[in-house]
Amino acid sequence: EVQLVESGGGLVQPGGSLRLSCAASGFTVSSNYMSWVRQAPGKGLEWVSVIYSGGSTYYADSVKGRFTISRDNSKNTLYLQMNSLRAEDTAVYYCAKETWYSGSSRAFDIWGQGTMVTVSS
Amino acid sequence: SSELTQDPAVSVALGQTVRITCQGDSLRSYYASWYQQKPGQAPVLVIYGKNNRPSGIPDRFSGSSSGNTASLTITGAQAEDEADYYCNSRDSSGNPYVFGTGTKVTVL
Numbered sequence: 001e002v003q004l005v006e007s008g009g010g011l012v013q014p015g016g017s018l019r020l021s022c023a024a025s026g027f028t029v030s031s032n033y034m035s036w037v038r039q040a041p042g043k044g045l046e047w048v049s050v051i052y053s054g055g056s057t058y059y060a061d062s063v064k065g066r067f068t069i070s071r072d073n074s075k076n077t078l079y080l081q082m083n084s085l086r087a088e089d090t091a092v093y094y095c096a097k098e099t100w101y102s103g104s105s106r107a108f109d110i111w112g113q114g115t116m117v118t119v120s121s
Numbered sequence: 122s123s124e125l126t127q128d129p130a131v132s133v134a135l136g137q138t139v140r141i142t143c144q145g146d147s148l149r150s151y152y153a154s155w156y157q158q159k160p161g162q163a164p165v166l167v168i169y170g171k172n173n174r175p176s177g178i179p180d181r182f183s184g185s186s187s188g189n190t191a192s193l194t195i196t197g198a199q200a201e202d203e204a205d206y207y208c209n210s211r212d213s214s215g216n217p218y219v220f221g222t223g224t225k226v227t228v229l
């Protein structure tokens with residue numbers, strides 16, 4: 001079964017750090033484009049970061065310089081290292097697998113269940 | 122970076138048809154994908170590309186696109202279709218991806 005399972009969320013003080021994990025099964029993380037998407041309480045979806053199959057990484061302006069996306073091919077797991085956390089980073093964080101169907105058609109076809117990150121003193 | 126704009130909320134009578142729209146410059150270059158999200162659950166892909174449904178998505182869901190606007194149509198809405206719906210596309214400027222602002226669909 002194709003599945004993503006996130007872990008690592010929790011309560012952290014402003015300025016603190018947290019590392020999220022996303023364990024994949026049924027497919028190979030390193031062969032796919034993998035993203036982190038977050039959703040603040042009562043708000044919409046916000047794309048956070050992506051790592052391409054070739055290893056290139058990109059970040060939303062709101063997290064650039066503070067968050068780092070990576071993967072461990074031996075564990076088939078995606079990570080998000082979050083540093084210098086702020087109250088506005090409070091959200092449910094989802095990992096998502098992307099599939100490209102054609103040159104102009106793609107989608108996040110598999111999502112994890114999400115992990116809650118709360119930044120508060 | 123680009124934005125994708127959706128109406129905040131729409132309502133539809135049980136069994137009737139509702140169309141949700143998504144507007145943004147990036148849609149001139151890329152197809153939108155559409156996601157259904159129910160309270161406390163992860164988003165689920167319902168439409169991708171020109172008008173494609175993943176396995177398991179009912180055929181009452183359909184998509185279309187014209188210019189800078191993508192649409193998701195639910196034909197014969199059911200009670201279980203009550204949810205938030207988000208569009209998403211690649212972004213041709215700024216961030217690689219952008220999500221729409223979301224539309225809450227209420228089935229009356």
